[in-house]
Amino acid sequence: MALSREEREQFLAEPHVAAIAIDSGEEDRAPLSVPIWYRYEPGGDVWILTGRDSRKHRLIEAAGRFSLLADRLEPTVRYVQVEGPVTSTEPGTEAALRELAGRYLPPDKVDGYVAFALKDHGETVVLRMRPQRWLSADLGRV
Secondary structure: OOOOHHHHHHHHHOOOOEEEEEOOOOOOOOOEEEEEOOEOOOOOOEEEEEEOOOHHHHHHHHHOEEEEEEEEOOOOOEEEEEEEEEEEEEEOOHHHHHHHHHHHOOHHHHHHHHHHHHHHOOOEEEEEEOOOEEEEEEHHHO
16 A cells, blocks of 8 residues: 555655665666665655765766665565655765764764775765655555
8 A cells, every 4th residue: 555645755764775776878787776875854855975986976967867765574564765856966075974874873883984984985975866756655554
Protein backbone atom coordinates (compact mmCIF):
# COMPACT_ATOMS: atom_id res chain seq x y z
CA MET A 1 0.00 0.00 0.00
CA ALA A 2 1.32 3.46 -0.89
CA LEU A 3 2.33 5.76 1.95
CA SER A 4 0.63 9.09 2.57
CA ARG A 5 2.62 12.26 1.82
CA GLU A 6 3.39 12.73 5.51
CA GLU A 7 4.45 9.08 5.95
CA ARG A 8 6.74 9.07 2.93
CA GLU A 9 8.36 12.40 3.85
CA GLN A 10 8.91 11.26 7.44
CA PHE A 11 10.35 7.95 6.25
CA LEU A 12 12.74 9.70 3.85
CA ALA A 13 13.83 12.03 6.68
CA GLU A 14 15.02 9.01 8.70
CA PRO A 15 18.72 8.05 8.38
CA HIS A 16 18.56 5.19 5.86
CA VAL A 17 21.53 4.35 3.68
CA ALA A 18 20.01 4.99 0.26
CA ALA A 19 20.78 3.85 -3.25
CA ILE A 20 21.28 6.61 -5.79
CA ALA A 21 20.70 5.96 -9.49
CA ILE A 22 21.93 8.17 -12.33
CA ASP A 23 21.64 7.75 -16.09
CA SER A 24 25.05 6.60 -17.36
CA GLY A 25 24.49 8.39 -20.66
CA GLU A 26 26.04 5.41 -22.42
CA GLU A 27 24.05 3.21 -24.77
CA ASP A 28 25.66 -0.02 -23.60
CA ARG A 29 25.61 0.70 -19.85
CA ALA A 30 22.90 0.60 -17.23
CA PRO A 31 22.36 3.53 -14.85
CA LEU A 32 24.96 3.95 -12.13
CA SER A 33 23.46 2.77 -8.85
CA VAL A 34 25.46 3.00 -5.61
CA PRO A 35 24.77 3.37 -1.87
CA ILE A 36 24.97 6.88 -0.44
CA TRP A 37 24.34 8.92 2.68
CA TYR A 38 21.80 11.71 2.22
CA ARG A 39 19.86 14.36 4.13
CA TYR A 40 16.21 15.33 3.79
CA GLU A 41 13.74 17.39 5.79
CA PRO A 42 10.02 17.13 4.97
CA GLY A 43 9.03 19.64 2.32
CA GLY A 44 12.63 20.39 1.35
CA ASP A 45 15.29 19.16 -1.04
CA VAL A 46 17.32 15.98 -0.73
CA TRP A 47 21.05 16.63 -0.53
CA ILE A 48 24.09 14.44 -0.92
CA LEU A 49 27.83 14.99 -0.62
CA THR A 50 30.14 13.41 -3.20
CA GLY A 51 33.58 13.81 -4.69
CA ARG A 52 33.93 16.69 -7.13
CA ASP A 53 35.91 14.44 -9.52
CA SER A 54 33.78 11.32 -9.03
CA ARG A 55 31.94 9.50 -11.81
CA LYS A 56 28.78 10.01 -9.76
CA HIS A 57 29.18 13.81 -9.87
CA ARG A 58 30.03 13.86 -13.58
CA LEU A 59 26.95 11.77 -14.43
CA ILE A 60 24.63 13.87 -12.25
CA GLU A 61 26.01 17.03 -13.80
CA ALA A 62 25.37 15.64 -17.30
CA ALA A 63 21.90 14.23 -16.52
CA GLY A 64 20.74 17.15 -14.38
CA ARG A 65 18.78 14.78 -12.16
CA PHE A 66 18.98 11.57 -10.15
CA SER A 67 16.80 9.22 -8.15
CA LEU A 68 17.24 8.04 -4.60
CA LEU A 69 15.75 4.93 -2.97
CA ALA A 70 15.59 4.39 0.79
CA ASP A 71 14.22 1.16 2.21
CA ARG A 72 14.00 -1.00 5.31
CA LEU A 73 13.13 -4.62 6.02
CA GLU A 74 11.75 -4.42 9.59
CA PRO A 75 9.27 -4.15 11.17
CA THR A 76 7.73 -4.22 7.67
CA VAL A 77 9.21 -3.89 4.21
CA ARG A 78 8.88 -0.20 3.40
CA TYR A 79 10.47 1.98 0.75
CA VAL A 80 10.42 5.51 -0.62
CA GLN A 81 11.90 6.47 -3.98
CA VAL A 82 12.24 10.08 -5.14
CA GLU A 83 13.40 11.45 -8.45
CA GLY A 84 13.94 15.00 -9.53
CA PRO A 85 16.12 17.73 -10.93
CA VAL A 86 19.31 19.00 -9.35
CA THR A 87 18.52 22.45 -7.97
CA SER A 88 22.02 23.46 -6.87
CA THR A 89 25.63 22.37 -6.66
CA GLU A 90 27.94 23.97 -4.13
CA PRO A 91 31.37 23.23 -2.69
CA GLY A 92 31.38 20.62 0.05
CA THR A 93 32.29 21.85 3.52
CA GLU A 94 33.53 20.26 6.70
CA ALA A 95 30.21 21.28 8.28
CA ALA A 96 28.23 19.35 5.63
CA LEU A 97 30.52 16.33 6.03
CA ARG A 98 30.14 16.47 9.80
CA GLU A 99 26.32 16.74 9.50
CA LEU A 100 26.09 13.63 7.31
CA ALA A 101 28.60 11.66 9.37
CA GLY A 102 26.70 12.56 12.55
CA ARG A 103 23.49 11.27 11.00
CA TYR A 104 24.94 7.82 10.29
CA LEU A 105 27.77 7.18 12.74
CA PRO A 106 27.90 6.91 16.54
CA PRO A 107 29.00 10.24 18.10
CA ASP A 108 32.38 8.86 19.16
CA LYS A 109 33.21 7.91 15.52
CA VAL A 110 32.33 11.22 13.81
CA ASP A 111 35.58 13.13 14.46
CA GLY A 112 37.73 10.23 13.26
CA TYR A 113 35.66 9.75 10.12
CA VAL A 114 35.65 13.47 9.31
CA ALA A 115 39.45 13.66 9.72
CA PHE A 116 39.87 10.60 7.46
CA ALA A 117 37.45 11.90 4.80
CA LEU A 118 39.01 15.37 4.70
CA LYS A 119 42.44 13.81 4.24
CA ASP A 120 41.58 11.00 1.79
CA HIS A 121 38.41 11.85 -0.16
CA GLY A 122 39.54 15.01 -1.90
CA GLU A 123 37.38 17.95 -2.85
CA THR A 124 33.63 17.39 -2.52
CA VAL A 125 30.37 18.97 -3.67
CA VAL A 126 26.89 19.17 -2.17
CA LEU A 127 24.17 18.38 -4.71
CA ARG A 128 20.57 19.30 -3.95
CA MET A 129 17.65 17.60 -5.66
CA ARG A 130 14.02 18.70 -5.56
CA PRO A 131 11.77 15.63 -5.24
CA GLN A 132 9.46 15.70 -8.25
CA ARG A 133 8.18 12.12 -8.46
CA TRP A 134 7.61 9.77 -5.53
CA LEU A 135 7.05 6.02 -5.27
CA SER A 136 6.41 4.44 -1.90
CA ALA A 137 4.96 1.39 -0.25
CA ASP A 138 4.64 -0.39 3.04
CA LEU A 139 4.24 -4.06 2.19
CA GLY A 140 3.15 -4.88 5.71
CA ARG A 141 -0.08 -2.96 5.16
CA VAL A 142 -1.17 -4.98 2.14
